[in-house]
Amino acid sequence: MSRLVMKFGGTSVGDVERIARVARIVAAERQPGRGLAVVVSAMSGETDRLVGLARAAAGEGGNGPVLGGADFNDEYDVVVSTGEQVTTGLLALALRRLGIPARSWQNWQIPVRTDAAHAKARVAEIADEDIGASIDAGIVAIVPGFQGITEGERITTLGRGGSDTSAVALAAALKAERCDIYTDVDGVYTTDPRIVAKARRLEKISYEEMLEMASLGAKVLQTRSVELAFAKGVPVRVLSSFVEPGAPNPGTLVCPEDEIVEKQVVSGVAYSRDEAKVTLLGVEDHPGVAADIFGVLSDANVNVDMIVQAEARQPGRQNIVFTCPDREATRAVEAMGAVRDRIGVEDIHVRRDVAKVSVIGIGMKSQVGVARTMFQALAQKGVNIEAIATSEIKISVLIDAAYTELAVRALHTAYGLDAA
Amino acid sequence: MSRLVMKFGGTSVGDVERIARVARIVAAERQPGRGLAVVVSAMSGETDRLVGLARAAAGEGGNGPVLGGADFNDEYDVVVSTGEQVTTGLLALALRRLGIPARSWQNWQIPVRTDAAHAKARVAEIADEDIGASIDAGIVAIVPGFQGITEGERITTLGRGGSDTSAVALAAALKAERCDIYTDVDGVYTTDPRIVAKARRLEKISYEEMLEMASLGAKVLQTRSVELAFAKGVPVRVLSSFVEPGAPNPGTLVCPEDEIVEKQVVSGVAYSRDEAKVTLLGVEDHPGVAADIFGVLSDANVNVDMIVQAEARQPGRQNIVFTCPDREATRAVEAMGAVRDRIGVEDIHVRRDVAKVSVIGIGMKSQVGVARTMFQALAQKGVNIEAIATSEIKISVLIDAAYTELAVRALHTAYGLDAA
Numbered sequence: 001m002s003r004l005v006m007k008f009g010g011t012s013v014g015d016v017e018r019i020a021r022v023a024r025i026v027a028a029e030r031q032p033g034r035g036l037a038v039v040v041s042a043m044s045g046e047t048d049r050l051v052g053l054a055r056a057a058a059g060e061g062g063n064g065p066v067l068g069g070a071d072f073n074d075e076y077d078v079v080v081s082t083g084e085q086v087t088t089g090l091l092a093l094a095l096r097r098l099g100i101p102a103r104s105w106q107n108w109q110i111p112v113r114t115d116a117a118h119a120k121a122r123v124a125e126i127a128d129e130d131i132g133a134s135i136d137a138g139i140v141a142i143v144p145g146f147q148g149i150t151e152g153e154r155i156t157t158l159g160r161g162g163s164d165t166s167a168v169a170l171a172a173a174l175k176a177e178r179c180d181i182y183t184d185v186d187g188v189y190t191t192d193p194r195i196v197a198k199a200r201r202l203e204k205i206s207y208e209e210m211l212e213m214a215s216l217g218a219k220v221l222q223t224r225s226v227e228l229a230f231a232k233g234v235p236v237r238v239l240s241s242f243v244e245p246g247a248p249n250p251g252t253l254v255c256p257e258d259e260i261v262e263k264q265v266v267s268g269v270a271y272s273r274d275e276a277k278v279t280l281l282g283v284e285d286h287p288g289v290a291a292d293i294f295g296v297l298s299d300a301n302v303n304v305d306m307i308v309q310a311e312a313r314q315p316g317r318q319n320i321v322f323t324c325p326d327r328e329a330t331r332a333v334e335a336m337g338a339v340r341d342r343i344g345v346e347d348i349h350v351r352r353d354v355a356k357v358s359v360i361g362i363g364m365k366s367q368v369g370v371a372r373t374m375f376q377a378l379a380q381k382g383v384n385i386e387a388i389a390t391s392e393i394k395i396s397v398l399i400d401a402a403y404t405e406l407a408v409r410a411l412h413t414a415y416g417l418d419a420a
Numbered sequence: 421m422s423r424l425v426m427k428f429g430g431t432s433v434g435d436v437e438r439i440a441r442v443a444r445i446v447a448a449e450r451q452p453g454r455g456l457a458v459v460v461s462a463m464s465g466e467t468d469r470l471v472g473l474a475r476a477a478a479g480e481g482g483n484g485p486v487l488g489g490a491d492f493n494d495e496y497d498v499v500v501s502t503g504e505q506v507t508t509g510l511l512a513l514a515l516r517r518l519g520i521p522a523r524s525w526q527n528w529q530i531p532v533r534t535d536a537a538h539a540k541a542r543v544a545e546i547a548d549e550d551i552g553a554s555i556d557a558g559i560v561a562i563v564p565g566f567q568g569i570t571e572g573e574r575i576t577t578l579g580r581g582g583s584d585t586s587a588v589a590l591a592a593a594l595k596a597e598r599c600d601i602y603t604d605v606d607g608v609y610t611t612d613p614r615i616v617a618k619a620r621r622l623e624k625i626s627y628e629e630m631l632e633m634a635s636l637g638a639k640v641l642q643t644r645s646v647e648l649a650f651a652k653g654v655p656v657r658v659l660s661s662f663v664e665p666g667a668p669n670p671g672t673l674v675c676p677e678d679e680i681v682e683k684q685v686v687s688g689v690a691y692s693r694d695e696a697k698v699t700l701l702g703v704e705d706h707p708g709v710a711a712d713i714f715g716v717l718s719d720a721n722v723n724v725d726m727i728v729q730a731e732a733r734q735p736g737r738q739n740i741v742f743t744c745p746d747r748e749a750t751r752a753v754e755a756m757g758a759v760r761d762r763i764g765v766e767d768i769h770v771r772r773d774v775a776k777v778s779v780i781g782i783g784m785k786s787q788v789g790v791a792r793t794m795f796q797a798l799a800q801k802g803v804n805i806e807a808i809a810t811s812e813i814k815i816s817v818l819i820d821a822a823y824t825e826l827a828v829r830a831l832h833t834a835y836g837l838d839a840a
Contacts, residue, residue: 016476050506056436057510059517072516078509078524082502086470089498090477096492097479104498108528109573153529 001136003035003176007167010044011184012241013087023094024245035135039145039167042083054079073118077157084144091142102140105131107148114148114156121156126173164225172232179236186240187252188220190417191269195405198418206257209267212360212394257362266361266415269408273355273401276329280320282312282346292343300335302328306389326352355404358396359411371395377414383407421556423455423596427587430464431604432661433507443514444665455555459565459587462503474499493538497577504564511562522560525551527568534568534576541576546593584645592652599654602661607672608640610837611689615825618838626677629687632780632814677782686781686835689828693775693821696749700740702732702766720755722748726809746772775824778816791815797834803827
């Protein structure tokens, strides 16, 4: 008996007609000897509506999770989790209408246990016995993504995008052959096709590459879901929910590195415009100063990415440059301003019109000259590099945001990624 | 430690502002030594929206419960039950915003067990231990009405109006001092105030009278909730959710007969226009024919109310008249038409422009001349009586629907019910 987990996001289940289409896609995957579980999101727009109601009831403005009072988040979860429950019932009905045995499984029925961090919980354990026996008996299981219950039997949600993680966690618990994530794109591309017309769909990509892609702004899969797939060894396929049910739909398989025979030096080019560059000028140079600065930033909840340190003109002083998400730049500057005199910083500059461009590839591990190709390609186009960061399988550069498309196209060509 | 159960319907929790108002009403009922549980309906319009989605997914038209396929009703319940869950979370948030400890209790968390008759389940048992301990500790419990779970851990709903029943069942399980049902009227009246300007709010009414009132079309409380309150001895108060929180709001207490000191001969005048009169002419008169006819009607799911039998002109023949809800008249005539020749019925007539007017009062049990007062009052206004039915505490007459208001007003005056 093999098992397959399928996951459909909010756009794919946006109305009753689309849910009927999803039912036909699920029907096309039924085979003798294969059990199916389907993880679904709330119908698009529903989560926003429910979040708005919860915030209004709690007396909070805005549209994000009710984070103003952590004491409120348990009931926020009670409200918001209903969105996915509705979809589970509707999809079960749509499948039965096609004559296919199906039933919904709420998280408390399985159960799916999480920690107690309401509104941003993490899946801890999924009991596979009952649901596993049911799908092995040929009954399609429909499970609400993005949620679970605590040891104390309270409802939790995983935070935005958590449905991908739910699907991977369920696939791991069920020891599924694969987790198919249906989305509004037909796979993972070598870069953003809106920028580079010659971008190609990848047939396979390693977990590690996908992790770098996801965290660098290629918003196909949620980062945590890829981490979990990597840790549990669950093959994940990204494919389109908008092709005809049963039609060819290969998508992109996210899998272990050793299953990729022809390893590209560079598999993809990613970019992110949500970047800000903060420069601390004339920082007093003594041991522990960097630890002090980045401790302050961490306390202020600033996600620091790249860090560059260089000697300043004055002796005994240095300049420290770091990047963070653009929306955190103001917080970062305020936090540094508050400790400026204590730490000894002469001036603080912030630049918000910057972008990060990265090349990613597992082949990089065993290949020299990869960075040189990058720097040459950018230099030929007159793109100035403001900062550099590298990992085993990634090289990132910070550049003027105006050059983003130019840089991405140049790198896509330089690494031989352009489609014929 | 005393306990109070409060219940708010869909109109009372129709938007976030109204939910905030309900929170203030609940706050005003808090007292040292008293635990509170609040049963809520879905926000008005939500259940209709969810029913519409479920029917569309199942491929059924119309707007009622998914009864076309009983096999679909378990998932219908999964979809529809989310409406109340949303309200529980929102009210808990609104109470905490006022600084009042509160939490939602979903039916699976309590648990509230029902039978497995999806979409029209009946409450079987409520575990009071956990929720009872929590409310005794001063935490207001918010419970979704209209639903429960089966022994097999599936979600059920009780059918429309089931929230009143949920509240009474919870009050019985918690051994509450009383169940307060907040609604859009401020109590039970001697008759419909839209018809009789001099109608008075009753301070108290017995369970038996309320049952007759409810089943006769005074739609204040759902019949099953009154039956349950009667059986379990739960005092129920009907009061308005639209007066200022904390302001006087006596409502009407539904209680045992022996708690009503001054028993009125007649407590109220009820009417129903949802009536049809079916006449079977020239029915062959032999033993068992009535059992045959009403067996056929029962099989056709027709709720027969009044029955009158009289000799026909031909010897050996009789005429049989019965009434049923207007929406079942067509079904009744079809069912009788199908067996007409076998049973021996000469002709079938149906009249749909009829109304039933009833006087109700526990004092009737020990009083003579009550019926005569009724017939005289109607005769004086020239109202013709088409059929009569009586119980221990009720006299009903079937009349031409055009005379409904006239008859109700005449009877209200004749029994001395008019306000001074």
